[in-house]
Amino acid sequence: MKKTLLMMLLVWIGLLPVASLAQGALSQQVVHYQIAARLDPQAKAIQGSETLTWLNNSSDEIRELQFHLYLNAFKNEKSTFMRESGGQLRGDRAEEGKWGYVDIHSMKLDSGYDLKPSMKFLHPDDDNADDQTVIAVALPEPVKPNSTLTLKIEFYSKLPRVFARTGFFGDFYMVGQWFPKIGVYEQAGMRYATKGQWNCHQFHATSEFYADYGTYHVDITVPSNYVVGATGVEQSTHPNNDGTTTHTFVQEDVHDFAWTADPTYIRVEKIFDAGRMVSEAEISGVARLVGRSPDEVRLQNVKMILLIHPEHAAQADRHLRALEYGLKYFGLWYGKYPYPTITVVDPAYKGGGAAGMEYPTLITAGTSWLPSNPPSGLEEVVIHEFGHQYWYGMVGSNEFEESWLDEGFNTYSTSQVMDTAYGPSSISIPFMGIPVSWFVSSIKYFEDTINRGETFGSTYRDYIVRNAWEYYDQVSYGVNSYPRTAATLRTLQHLVGDQTFARIMRTYFERWRFRHPSSNDFRAVVNEVAGRDMNWFFDQFVYSSNTLDYSVDKVSSEKQGLRLGLFDDPGGKRREVTVDDQKKQEKEAAKSKKQEDALYESEVIVRRIGEVVVPVDVRVVFENGEQFNTTFDGQYRWTRYRFLKPTKIRYAEVDPEHKLLLDLNFTNNSRTLAAHHGGAVRWSSKFMFWIQNCLMSLMALV
């Protein structure tokens, strides 16, 4: 009896965290992590102790658990990550002798049963026996549906020199992917699962993460002079007797936890004041656009925390201003940011490997001592990484398998925020660390242009949707996951209309926040909100590598004149028109001042050069200002339009508003009747001038 009571008590204690957190929680709270981490600055390592309570929210009995041990990606050159990346990522190289790894010292059930003997490494993606980024452990008893399991794990994480989002440089620590993290169990019907299975991929060069939502309660012990930032809200700081301080951070409804520490950080705090940042007019405008009530659109205050290095302190306002724009526009367009804090980390110089990364409620930016004038990469990276709080953070798509759903959606959203908040950006190239744009006016652009231009580089080797490690190469992964998706979504926006698209994105976010959607779920939302079948769009733009190119192939206007041959008049008489008759008429027409009476036979041929079939607007403009507008369905390769009018064609244009952003060639979208050479002369003379200057410089050397 005593034993039974004890068992009941243990089960109750095990359920307690999940049950208590479920009240008012935004997510299903599959995991509850209680972690104690102690930084060893000498060893550049973390001694960790983790208590994980995991809820089996499937209808299956689970006999095995799978975990990510991401840090083992940096253990040696034989890991899948190192093989795929060649030891370099985003311009950083893995440094010899500064490897990273995670060792599990013990893994026990709360009953004391030791799981470690059953631990084995898995390599589900590439069968690389040397990869140690995924483990499986066998359970003595299966976990029943809707019941929980508690594990205690002792681990030791050795950080690499900062590389691929995590590590140290000097006293700077960016600690991400550092603890044993359980995979996602997908029961049949969830996303693409046809049977219950773990979704726990190896760490790849071109992929990020996928995990379940829950609560993190983490005690971080560091030397007392360190400034610490982390996912979630700092609940307390507790100085210890050994010169260290323990910082406790807690956050619900997140799927990861990262932290940073550096004694030189300057901590800047500012409240995102929703009432000040967003006017009532903006709220009602957006409410109308997205079809929600003003109260549903209204934002809440958020504490913004910036951890910035001293030599960038003058740029604190730029970081915070960009963050405010992110909070404002993402919040208005998709839904309010629900967490109380957001922390921006300015990585250390030479800690660039940690720059531009997102974790729940904690993002890393990236700037330099001498940044370009705003808006520049500084603003863009803050807004982009903040955007991941939505596309990855709250809408928890699988970044391994469908990177477009986070990176691409976020590139689209970032572009919209950048253009709305800052207007056009300037191209800025640094020369010896000094932005050239400080001295010469540079070319300005809107984000659509850059997204479209970058898309050409892929030459369409892949479909947009693909496992991140299975693209043709890293460039193809990058192009398809980021700019091509952004340009595709923008094209979709143009096709369904701004209002419908705003409602699509809002509905998708609202429906799938704190859940794990697939591409099909987004497609379903599009079809539902647009009120029509848009599968043709996805088939051609997302699940295809076909190219899109429409052109105006021909434009002609000829004055109508006499035709040669025999003609019967209404009276039955037959008359022959000869060449002499033609010449005579031309002479008379030349003498006549009534040129406006002349009729012109005009012809326009519009052609579909690419494989993608999509209805496209056609506009023909005549010399007298008259316009003819129509739509070419693109089903056949080309179509011809004929006109008989007392005026010549000035030009014809297909897709005049450039709705189809993925059209490979905007130049052939239009055709004028008269040829012009001014543009060619302007830029070829400029090119000649550049060459002249190069030759003059060469002269000085010879």
Add this chain to the structure above:
Amino acid sequence: MTAWEIFYQGRYLASRNKKLWFLLWLMNALMAAVAALPVFGILSAELKNSLMETSMMNRFNLDFVSELIFKYWDSLPMLFMLVATLGIVYVVLTLLSTGGTLAVFSSAERRFTAPIFFRGCGVYFWRFFRLLIVAVIFYGIFVMALNGILTSLVDKLTKSWTQERLVRLVSWAKVLGVAFVFVVVNMIFDYAKVRLVVDEGRSAVMAAFRSIKFVFRNFKQTLALFLFCMLLGLLFIVIYNPLEHLLPQNTKRWIIVVFILQQFFILARVYVRMTFFSSEVLLYENLRPGPGPAKGESLSSPGSTVTFSETSPPENSPVQEGSATDPAI
């Protein structure tokens, strides 16, 4: 004479040789036109019947440029090859014209005449060609290698530095150091050319080593003269750049105006190069060891008649072949 006076006189010499000025500009413009023609052909073919032409008249349209790069990606190496070939041809032409230019500036009248110029082109070509080979070795050793060594040292020194500001300052100091060495090497080979012409030397190696001695023995003057000429070039850049940005280029008329302005800028660069040569000849003649100023000329101030004394002609006429004292390499 001070370096400033030499520079002043050199500038005057350059400006009064307008035919030479024009000839050097023409050489530059024709070569660049050869490279620009295929670019014009491509742009014209792409734009002439497109509304994109209007856009490109008004501004630099990134959409068009990215399309163009994508479309002609495979042809880009050919364009680079063309430019590189032109570069090689231009080097040859520069070797020729430098001989002619220095012959003009070191002649008795210091005035451009076709015979002096073209004979100078021919006579000094191979000497300058040999000197170019020596110069490449010098640039390789003193500039490239020094840059490599300094870069490696800076990288090692700053490897664990955590402040970008300090690393940048050290890097800039390194660049300044390398640039200074570059300037010195450049001066040395300019004076080596002057020496080959004025002293009728034939050995490129000897000329190079003797001009090292010359440059370092008269370092203040040679460096000051270099800086004066460089500042003159910078002055033209400072005048030209804002002017070009002020002018609209969205009509044919304005395109022509800007093109003319650009050509004036190139003329100014040619003028700076001529000033370099003329003042270096004057300085060398003024400071060279031996029988004092070679031509004993006295240049009056600009605007008045320039007179030259013919009483002490150079020992060897600059265009006389076979009278050198240095053995050929």
